[in-house]
Amino acid sequence: MKLEEFSDIIHRCFRCGYCKFTYDYADFNCPSYKNFRFETFSTGGRMWLIYALMNNEINWSQRLANILYSCTTCGNCMENCRFDKFNDFLVDIIEIARIEAVKNGFCPEKQKSLLERTLNPEFYNPYGELNSDNQLLKEQYALPETAEWVYFIGCTSNYRQKDLRDATLRFLKKTNINFTLIDEHCCTSPLIRTGQTESVKEIMEYNIDQIKATRAQKVVTSCAGCCRTLKVDFQKHDIDMDVEVYHTSELVNELLEKGKIKFGSNFNKTITYHDPCHLGRHMGLYEIPREVINKIPCVELNEMKRNRENSWCCGAGGGVKIGYPDWAVNVSKERLEEAKKTGADMVVSTCPFCKTNLKDANENFDMDLEIIDLIEIIDSLELKLD
Ligand code: SF4
Ligand code: SF4
16 A cells, blocks of 8 residues: 555544544543654554655655654554544555555664564564574474364464463363464564565565465464554465454454354453553454453453543553653553553453553562463463364
């Protein structure tokens, strides 16, 4: 997609400002505006900057690019902008403007490293970790060469949240899912979110070829970002998919609904659930993780004030974690303060990237909460198979 494709609609933003609030206007819900407190850091401001760029009324500068890059792509603005047929595209427009920033040589330095590391044949991931071809895991879990499912681990689970990855692997084994792993490269989410898209299609094609080589018809992901990329962005890039993509919460829910598994032990905790933006607002998956939670015996789920469409972002997305690390954890701190007010002692999410940033805030600010992924709770329970 190109910015010009939005030339007929971008002027529809008249900076009413609804996009930076929650539905009930009780609080700001755009992390960027709340931090910088200057209109140009809200979506309305960004739309006007982009409009001015498209009409050659202003020139590219690093300051302008930095404003475009200080957005977590959380999608709250898409929920709260009142203009249908325009609001769906707000984050797309910001991401496409970032592509233009890259083309004009204004991608911020820290975000550039995401691309450099991902293209480096020693890494193939944005963390700069030596690439795991996942052969050792395949041996450890006795996984076949061909299977019905591929577990697409994702870089954050594979290199930063191994507990979450291992919990997922154990769960898949315990439930007798016929699955395998591939030598995966980054799903490309960090590149798309930061406008560094030149090599994206090639990387997507590599991953889909690896998946097809296993003859799998289904892919399950741990990560909200991988899930959105595989479900939405692969199609946008005309990748011939022909595989169904699940988030782990969808798979667990399906197994529960079909009666293939039942929980055989209690989880005596009071928890609250944090909606990952790329699972919730970007894909509408609000109720499925909650349905799974509500089927866990003895768990008490207390909702935070801002939940579902109104959830406060964890602050890590859109390249903000690498570009603005201090601001990113401050956004998570606000989320944990909200979590504390529910009386929960555990914050549950369904994304390793949310878990990373929430954990960082928990440690940095001594918040004394437990941060965990839903699949780790499921893995800790006794399972009864049909
Ligand atoms: S993006 Fe939508 S809600 Fe935000 S200022 Fe523009 S028109 Fe108003
Ligand atoms: S995507 Fe989120 S951070 Fe970015 S402008 Fe919209 S509400 Fe603000």
